[in-house]
Structure formats: structure tokens, C-alpha cells
Amino acid sequence: MAMTTDVHLRDLRYFLAVAEELHFTRAAERLYVSQPALSKQVRALERQLGVELFRRDRHGVALTGAGEALLPYARRVLDAWAEGATALATRRSTLVVGMSTSPGRGGLLPAVRSRFTAAHPDAELQVRQVSWSDPTAGLADGDADVAFVWLPLPDAERYTWTVVAEEPRLVALPEGHPLADRAELDFADLADEPFLALPRSAGPLRDYWLALDEHPGRTVRVGAEIAGTEETYEALVAGLGICLVAAGNTPLISLGGVVTRPVRGVSPSRYVLAWRKGDRRPLVRGYAEACAAVRLSIG
Structure with missing residues (x-):
């Protein structure tokens, strides 16, 4: 099997995670990527190599013969790169x-x-x-x-x-939101609002910024997922939802069209x-x- 020259380390890292977990969801969690994105990347690698690396059926995931053949070489490449990066970092x-x-x-x-x-x-x-x-x-x-x-x-x-x-968590709202007129809010005031959420790969941090752990049994309506400051600001201005934000981060999103308000009933961020x-x-x-x-x- 001849490997094409434009296969990236990321492709091999994704392949190795699935090969070791034999489960796309667990591999995605380990890599902090979404399961659909991981599946798409692995299929792209299979197309590049012209072989099927995994057998997928209702019983689960298994390596094919080609996957078994590639596995030790993928490990060797990734280990060598890690050693090289460590050596370079030490030298520099x-x-x-x-x-x-x-x-x-x-x-x-x-x-x-x-x-x-x-x-x-x-x-x-x-x-x-x-x-x-x-x-x-x-x-x-x-x-x-x-x-x-x-x-x-x-x-x-x-x-x-x-x-x-260690800072209070505030709530960020579009400036035209009905609750924006209040000087301070109770978390209960936000019960029916759509929230902006971190990607699912953020795990417990997603739940934390939705305050799920502090309000057991609460259901939350997710208006949009956000993965960066600019996305958050744009989603707030567009009225897709509200979100909790650490006090120290308010300057990053308190631009035109967005306001923040103190909110009672949530613990400080760390x-x-x-x-x-x-x-x-x-x-x-x-x-x-x-x-x-x-x-x-x-x-």
C-alpha cells in the first residue's frame, strides 16, 4: 500500500485514536472533536489511501487488514514526530x-x-x-x-x-432584550431563554457555562453553539441566545449591541x-x- 504524500499528522492521529478505541464516539471524546467530524476525516483518509481502514457494521467497529497493516507505521510516525518536537523544544x-x-x-x-x-x-x-x-x-x-x-x-x-x-459569572444579552433593562437578574429569570452553548466536545465545561450542575434537572434550550469570542458576539447580536460570561471577559463581547448584567444564583468562575x-x-x-x-x- 503506497501512502500519498499529503496525508497529515492529524489524519494519522485520528486513525490511531479510532484504531485504539474501536469506537468513533469514544475516539472523538478523546480527541476533543465531534463524532461526525472524526468520521468524515477518517473517510477522507480512506479515500486518499484508496483502502478501507475500518469495517463498520451493527456489531461495532473493527480494523480491516489494511488498517492492521497501517497501525504500527502510524504509531511509529506519531511517536517519531513527538520525539522530534520534544527534542526541538528542549534545544530551543x-x-x-x-x-x-x-x-x-x-x-x-x-x-x-x-x-x-x-x-x-x-x-x-x-x-x-x-x-x-x-x-x-x-x-x-x-x-x-x-x-x-x-x-x-x-x-x-x-x-x-x-x-x-476567580470572577462572577454575568449574563450577556442583546441590548434590545426585554431583560436588558434590569440592573440585576436572578438566574430563574433566564429559565425560558435560549442559551449559547460550547461545542459538545467541551464536555463538563459546556455544562458549567450552562449552569446545569448548579441547577439539577433544569432543561435548557440551546439557540446556537459557539466556539470562539467572535462567534459569541455575532450570535448575541443576532438574537440567537444569551450566555453566561466571566466578568473578566466582558470587554471581549460588550461591544455595540451587547450588554452584560449581574446574575444571582450562579457561583463564580475560576x-x-x-x-x-x-x-x-x-x-x-x-x-x-x-x-x-x-x-x-x-x-
């Missing part, structure tokens, strides 16, 4: 910082960068923007070394974190810098220490 003293939105919050990010680079002048910092579909902002798949994320994290036992900010448990590299520890020190200095 690079630290990759993942995030879904800029932390903002009184200039936190540049202040952390300044303190970190003063202590590690030879280190290179790379900031990687990640869709809200991955609540770990790159930590889960190793694309980031540290990441600014919201709690709760899926598979929380895999990570360690330091709290960056924004953290997280890293993989057991990762004791000096740059990871140094960035966490810089972040903790800056948080104390800016209150």
Missing part, C-alpha cells in the same frame, strides 16, 4: 502557552511574559490559540506545555493548576493556568511561578 528552550481567548485581566499576559523572560532570558515563548472545542487548550494532546483554561477540566486528575482569577501533572521541566515551573507572582501583584 521553547514553552508553548495554550489559550482560547486572551487572558486580559489587567495586562496579565504581558506581565507574566516580562517576569518569565527576566528569569529565563534564553527561553522562547509561543502562544497558541485553540478553539473552545478543546477545553484543555492543547494540554490533552501535547500541543501546549501550559494553558490558560477554565475549570472544570475534563480528566482533571491529569493536571495541576494555579488560579489566575480561570487557571494549568499544566500536565508530573511535568517538572524548569520552564513549566518557571512560567507557573511567574503567573502566581503576577496574580499577587495585580490583586
Whole structure:
């Protein structure tokens, strides 16, 4: 079987996840992508290679002979790439910082960068923007070394974190919404409203921003799914729904046509810098220490 030259690492990563899970839904959850998107990508890979890699029927998913043949080579390629990326990062003293939105919050990010680079002048910092579909902002798949994320994290036992900010959750509404005239709202006032929701791949974080855990048995009507700040703003302006937002993020969406209001009955949000448990590299520890020190200095 001849592999085409334009097969990407992502394709092999998707193939490997399905091959190891033998279940598209579990593989999608592991990769933080939707199941339809994963199935579509795997079928595209099969078309590229001109072979069927998986046998799908009512009994489940199984590797075909071609899939079995490809499996060890896919593992070898991905392992070699991971080793190469690690070697390069070590050689260049690079630290990759993942995030879904800029932390903002009184200039936190540049202040952390300044303190970190003063202590590690030879280190290179790379900031990687990640869709809200991955609540770990790159930590889960190793694309980031540290990441600014919201709690709760899926598979929380895999990570360690330091709290960056604990902030009230406000409700964001189109400025013409009937509830926008009130200075403060009860969460019960929002019971019949459509909500903007994170992608399902965000797992417990989707439920958290819908406040499902704090209001057991509540049903929610989802007006639209959003995976980034711009999508959120556009959906709010279009009247597709309302959403909860951390106080520190209100400047990102409180533009023309959108207002935020305090809401009683929901707990504060926690924004953290997280890293993989057991990762004791000096740059990871140094960035966490810089972040903790800056948080104390800016209150």
C-alpha cells in the first residue's frame, strides 16, 4: 500500500485514536472533536489511501487488514514526530502557552511574559490559540506545555493548576432584550431563554457555562453553539441566545449591541493556568511561578 504524500499528522492521529478505541464516539471524546467530524476525516483518509481502514457494521467497529497493516507505521510516525518536537523544544528552550481567548485581566499576559523572560532570558515563548472545542487548550494532546483554561477540566486528575482569577459569572444579552433593562437578574429569570452553548466536545465545561450542575434537572434550550469570542458576539447580536460570561471577559463581547448584567444564583468562575501533572521541566515551573507572582501583584 503506497501512502500519498499529503496525508497529515492529524489524519494519522485520528486513525490511531479510532484504531485504539474501536469506537468513533469514544475516539472523538478523546480527541476533543465531534463524532461526525472524526468520521468524515477518517473517510477522507480512506479515500486518499484508496483502502478501507475500518469495517463498520451493527456489531461495532473493527480494523480491516489494511488498517492492521497501517497501525504500527502510524504509531511509529506519531511517536517519531513527538520525539522530534520534544527534542526541538528542549534545544530551543521553547514553552508553548495554550489559550482560547486572551487572558486580559489587567495586562496579565504581558506581565507574566516580562517576569518569565527576566528569569529565563534564553527561553522562547509561543502562544497558541485553540478553539473552545478543546477545553484543555492543547494540554490533552501535547500541543501546549501550559494553558490558560477554565475549570472544570475534563480528566482533571491529569493536571495541576494555579488560579489566575476567580470572577462572577454575568449574563450577556442583546441590548434590545426585554431583560436588558434590569440592573440585576436572578438566574430563574433566564429559565425560558435560549442559551449559547460550547461545542459538545467541551464536555463538563459546556455544562458549567450552562449552569446545569448548579441547577439539577433544569432543561435548557440551546439557540446556537459557539466556539470562539467572535462567534459569541455575532450570535448575541443576532438574537440567537444569551450566555453566561466571566466578568473578566466582558470587554471581549460588550461591544455595540451587547450588554452584560449581574446574575444571582450562579457561583463564580475560576480561570487557571494549568499544566500536565508530573511535568517538572524548569520552564513549566518557571512560567507557573511567574503567573502566581503576577496574580499577587495585580490583586
